[in-house]
Amino acid sequence: MRRDFEAPGRSPVYAREAAVATSHPLATSAAIEVLQSGGNAVDAAIAAAAVQCVVEPQMTGIGGDLFAIVTEPDGRMAGFNGSGAAPKALTPALLAERGVDAIEATSAHAVTVPGAVRAWETLLKAHGSRNFRQLLKRAIDYADNGFPVAPRVNRDWEAAVPKLRANKAAAASYLVDGEAPEIGSIMKFPRLAETLRAIASDGADGFYTGEVAEDIVATLKELGGVMTLDDLAAAHTTAVAPVLRDYRGHTIAELPPNGQGVIALVMLGLLERFDLGAFSPISAERYHLEMEAARIAYAVRDKFITDPNYMDIGTARLLSEDYIDQLARMIRLDRRLEEVPGNSLAPQTDTIYLSVVDKDGLSVSLIQSVFQSFGSGILAADSGVMLHNRGFSFKAKPGFANTIDGGKRPMHTIIPAFGLKDGHPWLSFGVMGGHYQACGHAHLITNIVDYGMDPQMAIDFPRMFFDMDTHALEAEKLIPASTLDGLKDFGHEVRRTKEAIGGSQAIMIDRAKGLLIAGSDPRKDGHAAGY
Template identity: 40%
Template sequence: MNSYLKHLSSLSLGLLMTGFTFAQADREAKGLNFASRSEVIGQHGMVATSHPLATQIGLDILKQGGNAIDAAIAVNAATGLMEPTGNGIGGDLFAIIWHEKSQKLYAINASGRSPLGLSYEGLLAELDAIDRESIPSYHLLSVSVPGAVDGWFELHKKFGSLPMKDILKSPIDYAVNGFPVTEAISMRWRSSVPFLKTQPGAFESTFTIDGRGPRKGEIFKNPDLGNTLRLLAEKGRDAFYEGEIAQEIDRWMKEQGGYLRYEDFKNHHSEWIEPVSTNYRGYDVYQVGGNVQGTAVLQMLNILEGFDLASMGFGTAETLHAYIETKKLVYEDRAKHYADPDFQNVPYDILLSKDYAAERRQLIGEKAMSDMSTGVEVIENGDTVYLTTADSEGNMVSLIQSNFRGMGTGFVVPGLGFSFQNRGELFSTDPRHPNVYQPGKRPFHTIIPGFVMKGGKPFLSYGNMGGAYQPIGHVSILTNIIDFGMNVQEAGDASRWDHSGSSKPTGSVADHLTTTGQVNVESGIRYEVVRQLRAKGHKVEVGNSFFGRYQGILKDQENGVYYGASESRVDGQAAGY
């Protein structure tokens, strides 16, 4: 063997010994290896959340004999404490659940409604008094009934196994005894405090240390939230919606001039619903519809199915152009049709049809479009947490929960330990709009849990936070896996894109896109591609956007294991056993 062949043989052996294969080398050469770390693999259970301590709480629940539903509730209670910059029991919740025993997929809409005592005319009068045309973010007008707690108890009643006192034990302990604040959460927390501590109520005494947000590594305690969670563990959901918590909120709202009342809480209920779905290249993709933007994911996939993305290549100008133009088309439908199904019939038969997708796809040309509206006759950034759990029985939970704008409104009823969401901001004030404000109505929501089935079996539970970005993130993750062959961690680590400037569900029915909008890409997208997109008429900037945060659990049916992934850009963790 000559020296050259000996060198190749030695190199090949070395690569194989380090776990590197020529297939991986080929993927590297094509720019398809993006993983910041390996997937996490577990046989008996998996938890993926945006906070490492919350992930450990979920694993502990599974190891104690709890199921994926119990773990999801415990994790959500913990993230509401540890990541108040994104969620909490003053917000809403949506979830999709695969229940192994019944071999069925379930979905729950646990979003709250607007106050019954505030009429449309009353809202307009309030807005006139403050010289506003839309509902302001940090005002009592933006507060709707918090739905998350009822969502927990509905999930527990239908699927739970451990007692609620066991599920909430660790979050209560951390609330009373404290936890170390992580880096990314500290940054957002400290930036929120200067404004929110001026809000009426107990924000400063509840959420600050000496009047400021906690620094990285500082121990933070929220004993008021611990007491509220203890009350829920002992007395159940009625303590929140019909007992002393609802009564205290009613009293405080009256004092402050707000409109939420005891009756709004007493009348609140979550709703078990059928998820909406489409098939994308043999995979059945499920989302929550109605007043939630999950339908946009399915519409985008229907349009993109007509493109050979695998041949076009990941991160190319051709592929990104198809993504961006598809998003622009679908978000015009999103702006006009997604609304509370109790008040509006969402035209799913048209929006989710393959024929409608083909019709809309024909509008995509070589140049960026700058003038478009919905194709159906009419009859943005938020902070959130996404989490997913799976257990040894095969149950899987995809759950998302949010305050909407970071720490919500900043209105904290003294002694309760949580801030109210400002989700009511997302109503339209146009009386012709399906999403127009009405008493007792659920506003438009950006938060979406995702789930994918393959051959009638669970394949992927996944989601990402990020306000209006979320459908873009869902589509990117799925096409990264299905079209570009990435694993569940690579799919989240791969460079991302965003587009803003589309019409919004809070606007008028007459609104439509009149510019090409703004495209932002992460720095991993080659600058040659940026130049090519600009040549197509896109306004493109590198960075300077929020590209969401992702978690996912993939079920390997053949080997009987779970693959877990979490966001590499911030504090998340996936862990299994």
């Protein structure tokens, strides 16, 4: 497909040596600066992520988690799970004793151990060429001397004002006269700058031990939390082998659970059973198939996906051809499945994403998050660390795959991905947007593979998802009314979404032409760049 130059949009970035795509322009600039000074893709990715921890505080922070895939020029991949666990003392029994039957999003119990900083250090030791002192300079400068609030950041900030007002420390640091800062206003986070300096000086230990750790533990204890210094000190990043599945001649790599990446592969497996290319990419038929595949795949997710040490079913079984066939038989081309039957699922027996590719062909697909906007809304005041609320996805009561337990990692929505073609690096990509991410991966890949879109066009293309409670479809406004009418004829309840769905970055590697082709989502503030 070719871009319509009379319609709103932008071209992908074409570059020969290196490319970066992030959701914030200051992060993209930081990554390019590192690359042009001789750093590699991992160095650049960490520099960019650190900047985003300052300038996109509603989406990410050093108080959150991280996942990454690093791909060598020959196609070898390494996965990194930088998600933290629940405090050792936080069990269903303890919650029951306290009368807690559901974990609230702004509760101290929703705060699991932040894994991002340990993951930065692990990535640097494994693949980096620079140190924290060099890579955190821009982030420290923005936290100390200020940064201008970007338009999308402002919009998200405004929506989070009630959460921030509810925490005295957060309100003092993140609100201006009780309101969100205006677009273009300069914000500074001096306490966060000091913590970043501690990390630059002492590595991850500057976060997980000492004054910063003590501040986090004391803040949570005051709110009824049970996290300890030992919990923080035990934070570690797990090296994992990506899970692979082919889709129409392309190999898609996702990280294994506790993330939902395998669900993107389940979706692609279901969609591969149908001739998507026979339908227009904007047609009711295409979105019907995508949403039916998503509804089934997400039911699989909710039934099985959690910390792999607690899973009853392995990922190989979930991706087996006979199981995908079993699930695909539920899909009708002309009619919505009324409900996804639970007994048919058993096999028979607010986030930033960035991508960097450097001049030597090393690729990084990295995603980092505090989960919901501004995470838990709990700010550790002395260290300036906004704490995520990833534990909100846990179930408080026993009997579920994702039931909380001491030392258990929760099911994660954030997932980086990578694609190979003929065994060689082809596409570094990811999608932001909470639960939407697995569906977003499938949407992006089918846009490129089935419909011939370039990365920017595939990112721009209108999205749809379903309400996790009612299964009503929610469509972005650029999906035409005729498509929505067609979906209603298939039995779907359809409504317009109240806001843009997610965000995305991608870099395609064209080996034949020696080119990098990068795109960044207009739903966010960022852009792609290269040289």
